[in-house]
Amino acid sequence: MKLYSTNNTAHQVNFKEAVFNSMPQDRGLYMPVDIPRLSDEFIHNLHHYTLPQIAFEVAKTLLGDATPGPDLQALIDDAVNFPAPVVKLEEDAYVLELFHGPSLAFKDFGARFMSRVMSYFLQPGEKQLDVLVATSGDTGGAVALGFLGVPNTRVTILYPKGKVSNIQELQLTTNGQNIRALEIDGTFDDCQALVKQAFTDAELNEALRLTSANSINIARLIPQTFYYFNAYAQLLRQGKKQVAFAVPSGNFGNIGAGLLAWKMGLPVHQFIAATNANDTVPAFLKTGVYEPKASVQTIANAMDVGNPSNWMRIADMFKEDMAKLSQLMTGYSYTDEQTREAMQQVFDAYQYVVCPHTAIAWRALKEWQQAHAGVAGVFLSTAHPCKFPDVFTPAMTQHIDVPQQVKELEAKISQAVSLPNSFDALKSYLLQ
Numbered sequence: 158m159k160l161y162s163t164n165n166t167a168h169q170v171n172f173k174e175a176v177f178n179s180m181p182q183d184r185g186l187y188m189p190v191d192i193p194r195l196s197d198e199f200i201h202n203l204h205h206y207t208l209p210q211i212a213f214e215v216a217k218t219l220l221g222d223a224t225p226g227p228d229l230q231a232l233i234d235d236a237v238n239f240p241a242p243v244v245k246l247e248e249d250a251y252v253l254e255l256f257h258g259p260s261l262a263f264k265d266f267g268a269r270f271m272s273r274v275m276s277y278f279l280q281p282g283e284k285q286l287d288v289l290v291a292t293s294g295d296t297g298g299a300v301a302l303g304f305l306g307v308p309n310t311r312v313t314i315l316y317p318k319g320k321v322s323n324i325q326e327l328q329l330t331t332n333g334q335n336i337r338a339l340e341i342d343g344t345f346d347d348c349q350a351l352v353k354q355a356f357t358d359a360e361l362n363e364a365l366r367l368t369s370a371n372s373i374n375i376a377r378l379i380p381q382t383f384y385y386f387n388a389y390a391q392l393l394r395q396g397k398k399q400v401a402f403a404v405p406s407g408n409f410g411n412i413g414a415g416l417l418a419w420k421m422g423l424p425v426h427q428f429i430a431a432t433n434a435n436d437t438v439p440a441f442l443k444t445g446v447y448e449p450k451a452s453v454q455t456i457a458n459a460m461d462v463g464n465p466s467n468w469m470r471i472a473d474m475f476k477e478d479m480a481k482l483s484q485l486m487t488g489y490s491y492t493d494e495q496t497r498e499a500m501q502q503v504f505d506a507y508q509y510v511v512c513p514h515t516a517i518a519w520r521a522l523k524e525w526q527q528a529h530a531g532v533a534g535v536f537l538s539t540a541h542p543c544k545f546p547d548v549f550t551p552a553m554t555q556h557i558d559v560p561q562q563v564k565e566l567e568a569k570i571s572q573a574v575s576l577p578n579s580f581d582a583l584k585s586y587l588l589q
């Protein structure tokens with residue numbers, strides 16, 4: 158597999174380099190030079206395969222010679238070890254539950270696969286890999302639990318003091334082993350600035366083999382294609398062939414992976430980009446003008462992104478045919494009030510509790526379906542509702558089935574180290 162930078166197609170690297178670099182020097186993003194199509198036979202027979210079987214076939218087709226078959230098989234079996242069920246709520250309305258992984262969010266697919274790919278490419282005797290990541294909540298948990306116990310890696314997570322939910326904090330701070338959590342006396346932006354500075358500090362880069370684990374890494378994007386194929390397989394079993402996916406979107410990695418799956422031959426009828434008030438992409442799909450903005454804070458805070466980092470990838474996939482993109486993808490954006498309304502409507506209609514991000518996708522699907530009857534709609538549930546306890550009515554809270562792993566978390570003790578918002582403090586911590 159060869160990848161180029163979206164800013165310079167002549168700049169090409171292999172998969173291993175793309176994974177360890179994360180981002181090309183020219184600040185583009187890595188994209189496969191070839192996006193191969195799966196065979197029609199495989200697509201028509203998807204319903205005969207399991208999620209790990211589908212994941213293997215998709216990954217093998219895309220990665221080519223980057224990993225030998227048996228190694229890839231072992232890697233997939235280890236990374237994709239939890240289900241992604243499609244649950245029918247009513248005729249033509251299905252929810253794709255992506256929250257059955259260790260951190261209870263869809264980011265587990267990306268983080269778990271990436272951690273195993275990195276570990277696979279580390280040669281015996283190579284210097285330990287130091288993963289440095291800033292989080293506003295969900296990313297940190299997925300990265301921590303993705304890398305937990307992975308040999309020859311160490312993860313340091315910076316999170317803003319008092320600004321992540323209780324469960325998110327426990328997921329970050331109670332792991333021990335090769336995972337360290339730093340509670341920074343500052344905001345998420347401060348955490349991000351500290352991480353950025355670390356990557357440019359000569360002394361730190363001399364002493365440590367630093368790498369980032371953020372959502373622009375190609376090894377996080379690839380595994381997110383798996384569950385689109387697998388969802389389509391589940392709909393085939395229900396006799397549905399025309400499918401629309403509604404995706405709660407922030408940095409547009411999730412829906413970007415869906416579009417990549419489409420490029421590989423998955424016959425998706427429509428992609429619906431669902432956002433909160435951060436409506437840069439829905440506005441673009443309406444006006445044709447792409448205008449990044451400063452982000453605004455909402456109750457669906459994992460989607461508070463004004464300049465989606467994966468947009469470059471989507472634009473690159475459709476650079477020869479932007480008209481096709483506007484046909485394939487529509488966008489809707491909602492206020493916090495509309496999001497709360499949607500959470501209530503979902504609860505009333507199906508006795509089903511959705512997190513605010515998921516509620517936005519449901520609402521967008523319903524709005525789109527008003528003009529497109531007869532297409533099976535799947536909205537992606539990106540996180541378990543128990544991760545966002547502050548936004549529910551008491552009746553909803555009572556109805557949430559808290560998973561066993563969360564109950565166990567509550568008995569564990571935080572091992573976070575508190576640091577001031579200071580680069581010198583971070584640097585001496587990392588060097589000690």
Ligand SMILES: *Cc1c(COP(=O)(O)O)cnc(C)c1O
Nearest residue numbers: 295407408409410411459539540
């Ligand atoms: C990260 C996240 C999103 C946004 O996904 P993108 O790939 O950045 O578009 C949506 N919902 C939840 C719960 C998330 O954690």
